[in-house]
Amino acid sequence: MSVLFGILWPLERLNTVLLGIGRVIAILAMAIMVCLILxxxxxxxxxxDAPNWTEEGARFGMLWMTGLMAPLAYRMGGFVAIDMVERALPRVMSAVLSLILLALSLWVLFVFWDRGLNNHLDTLSGRGCSATLRWPFGIEVGKCGEKFQNRFQYASLWVSINLLILVNIELVIRQIITLLGQGDRLTNHAPDSEIAGSS
Structure with a gap:
């Protein structure tokens, strides 16, 4: 049990720091997105006479906002969940089912990690240049010069998947600890235990 807590506590701290930074960046991205749309x-x-770059700029902010907030919502239990079966089962069976579902989610996230890297960041479209977004003050970066490279937008998916994997591993460890009867020693990250509930 001490091994599990030895792995969990540093991972919890890492996730708290990374998700806190992501939250600040996501809030800034949303503010910029709203300003661009307005x-x-x-x-x-x-x-x-509307400028042609504001729509793509707002989309850029939306992608990063979503990519950085999804792991935080996942950690806090903020995703929509159908938990009728889990609630109907005895506590141990419910914990085993949750662990199986978390393991399946982790497998899917690893598939997405590979696809996000190989099918988006490192492809022809990922290496392509933005149609309208340009670096400010005439700055030139990489082969696209003063235009943004598309991979800066696609990177939001890949960063999000990496954060979701870290959160999922934390949730798996927490679920194993709960299954072993030590759940009362865990800290609750959700401000309200019924955050995802509809009641």
Whole structure:
């Protein structure tokens, strides 16, 4: 049991730090996204001359906001869940079912990790250049020069998958500890234990 806690506590701290940083970046991304959308509406309907880069800029912010907030929601139990079977089973069977589902989720995340790296970041479209987004002040970076490379947008998926894998491993360890009867020693990350409930 001490081995499990020895693995869990550093992983919990790492996830807390990474997800905290991700949350701040996601909030900034959302603020920028809202400003870009409002700016586009103003330029389009008031000045009748909308800039062509604001839509892609807002999409860029949305991808990163979603990618950085999904692991935090997963850790806190904020995803939509159908848990009728889990609630109907005895405690031990329910914990075993949860562990199996977490293991399946981890396998799917590893498949996504590979696909995100090989099918998005390191492909022709990932190496391509953005149609409208440019670096500010005429800065030139890489082969796209002053244009953004598409992989900066695709990286949001891959970063999100990496964070989801870390959170999933933490949840698996927590579930094993709970199954072994030491769940009362775990800290609760959700502000409300019924955060995902509909009641």
């Amino acid at each position: 700016g586009q509406v103003f330029f389009r309907y008031v000045l009748n």
